[in-house]
Amino acid sequence: MEVVPQALGQLIEDLSRLPGIGKKTATRLALYILRRPESEAQSLAGDLFELHGAIKLCSNCFAFSENDPCVICSDQRRDHQLICVVEEPGDLMAIEKTGAFKGVYHILHGVLSPMDGIGPKEIKVDDLLARVQKEAIKEVLIGTSSTVPGEVTASYLIERLQGIVPVTRLACGIPMGMDIKYADQHTLARSIEARNRAGLNSTRKENC
């Protein structure tokens, strides 16, 4: 006897394919959708249906956008000679939230990971090189994570961009609010290497 109706079972199956969602959570979500008014379910289905049609990749920076070029690339108030390279669209959102960066972005859509079959050809490295050579770029800021794949990707990009454009890297060291007693030796060593000159009049970040 079939306990779960076929349509509900199919929805549970579909939801459980989403990252971080198992069978139990998928069942809970499916039952919640079922209990809500039909209009809400239709609205959700409509939004999902529209997603791929409405959103595309910006041909310049490869961010998800409704327009091409995206809002950031078409904003003339931003510094188009400064490119921040990030791994994923989520990283762009995190940097935008800070309000501290006024340049434009380039999204790699991944990091180098040979074990997963991801090499330089699988991410947007060649597009970055073409962009740097085509446009008058003054600086490339590499904003990949400080995980092993993120660091390797940064090293690879630095090697490829050397001699073409000045390259900078996001600072790496002690996070704000952390007691240095709890920092591991490598993080502490990196923060000592990347120390900045401190002083009342020193607004520029100069290496000592």
Next chain:
Amino acid sequence: MSLRNSSGIVLKVVDFGESDKIITFYCAKEGKFSCIAKGAKRSTKRFVNKLELFTLLDFQYNARYSLPTLDQADLQNSFTELRNNYPLYAIAGLICELMLQWTHENDGDPHIFSALAHTLSQLNNQKTSKKNLLLFLVFFYSRLGYQPDFSHCTKCGKLDGGLGNFYFMPEQSAICCRKCGAQTSRSTALSLATVKLLGQAQKMPFLKSARLQFSPHSIQQSLLLYRRYGNFLLDREISSWAFIDLTRHYLY
């Protein structure tokens, strides 16, 4: 609480849910070992910079659940140079991928663990990377019980064939001289010098095998042999091999 201590090298890190990570280690005692690190993605003290690929950790875990929970980790070596060098990273990635494919849970081998730690350390010191990879492969396949026979031609029983060239045949884990057989799509051509060096490498203790002098040509032949042999045994392609090809320019 059944807390246990161990040491291991991180082979794989997978994000799980909002803030957890599943870590796969290779340990001397436990063999391949997976556990969940709760809250690791948001950790700013306990796990920060520790649960990264290739790091050597002393750790404590709770074995009460079917998927053990990582309680704390102490960083022993993070082999940081592997992060700054793509060719070295690709080689270390290949070694980890092979470890993941070939090793099993509750089947630890202290010799394989030591060889893995030593090879990562040598790579980290940027020493002759492809030779280190080759020596690891020679040792690893021998420990797994898949040691190829380089002592003589499997058909005529001689090693000093007049033509001096051999083919390695993965189906038989053995070599065959050119007089006795022809090359097939699976076999790998080897020079007499390469065959002799590989034979010597098998007989020597792992740490001493670094004394052997391989030419770049011998390393190239031997790596191709082990790539094809591994693919034959596993019946699948190890994806990291494709990236080793892209690092050809790198030091032998």
